[in-house]
Amino acid sequence: MDDSGAVKRCPDCxxxxxxxxxxxxxxxxxxxxxxxxxxxxxxxxxSYRKRRAEQGKVVRERVQVPEDHKFCPRCSEIKPRAxxxxxxxxxxxxxxxxxxxxxxxxxxxxxxxxxxxxSYLLRYRYGITxxxxxxxxxxxxxxxxxxxxxxxxxxxxxxRTGQVRGVLCFNCNNGxxxxxxxxxxxxxxxxxxxxxxxxxxxxxxxxxxxGGPVAPRGVLGSAAGACGSLSPYGxxxxxxxxAVQHGDRAVPG
Numbered sequence: 001m002d003d004s005g006a007v008k009r010c011p012d013c014x015x016x017x018x019x020x021x022x023x024x025x026x027x028x029x030x031x032x033x034x035x036x037x038x039x040x041x042x043x044x045x046x047s048y049r050k051r052r053a054e055q056g057k058v059v060r061e062r063v064q065v066p067e068d069h070k071f072c073p074r075c076s077e078i079k080p081r082a083x084x085x086x087x088x089x090x091x092x093x094x095x096x097x098x099x100x101x102x103x104x105x106x107x108x109x110x111x112x113x114x115x116x117x118x119s120y121l122l123r124y125r126y127g128i129t130x131x132x133x134x135x136x137x138x139x140x141x142x143x144x145x146x147x148x149x150x151x152x153x154x155x156x157x158x159x160r161t162g163q164v165r166g167v168l169c170f171n172c173n174n175g176x177x178x179x180x181x182x183x184x185x186x187x188x189x190x191x192x193x194x195x196x197x198x199x200x201x202x203x204x205x206x207x208x209x210x211g212g213p214v215a216p217r218g219v220l221g222s223a224a225g226a227c228g229s230l231s232p233y234g235x236x237x238x239x240x241x242x243a244v245q246h247g248d249r250a251v252p253g
Contacts, residue, residue, distance in 0.1 A: 013039050019032055081094060083100075149169075
C-alpha cells in the first residue's frame, strides 16, 4: 500500500499526523498503532513509572551515555562497553549489567531459584538434588567410595556416558581424572608400585620425603609411606588380567 500523503489522527494528542509517525500494529484494521510514536513513548514511560511505584522499586531515569559506553542499572554507573559481557539476543549485543554486577545478579538468582551455588551446580552438571547427593553419600557410609578414609565431597561421573558413579574425596577424584578414567593405566600403575625397584641405588633422604602424596595411615592395607600399591586385598594382591600386546610391551587388557 502506498502511504505517501496518508494521514491519521492520534486520539491522545488530537493531532493529524503522517502515517510514518505511527508504529505498526497488525491487529488493527489499518495496520498502524493507535497512538503516534511520541504519545506512545510518553504513555509507556508513564506506565513504567506507575508499575515501579506499585512494586516499591526505584524509577530509573534516562541518562546521557557517551559513545562506546553503556549505563549499568544495578550500580548506576556509566562504563565502557568493554566492561559488559556479550549477549546476542540483546539489541546492542551486550548484557544488561556490567560484568561485575552480572556476576552478583547471577549468584543472587541461583540462590533464589536453587537455594545455593552448590545446589545449582549439582542439578545443572549432574541432574541430581541435594537429597540425592545426601542419599548417595549415606550409602557410602559418608566416606569416599575409593579410599574409604575421608569424607566424600565431589560427585564422580563417567565422561563418556554421563552416568554418575559415586562421591569421592578430592585426591581420589583428581587421581581418576589424571588417569583419564583409564583402567589399563590404573592397573599398570598398581603393577608398577608393586614391582621391583627400577633404581634401588637412589633413595630420597627421610627429611625430604614429604613432597609427594602420602596415603592415610591404615587405609587399604599398608601404613602411610610404605612402597607398593595399597590394594584392598592386601599388599601385592593386585588383580592381574591377561596381557595384550601394545607396541613393544605387554599391557593388561
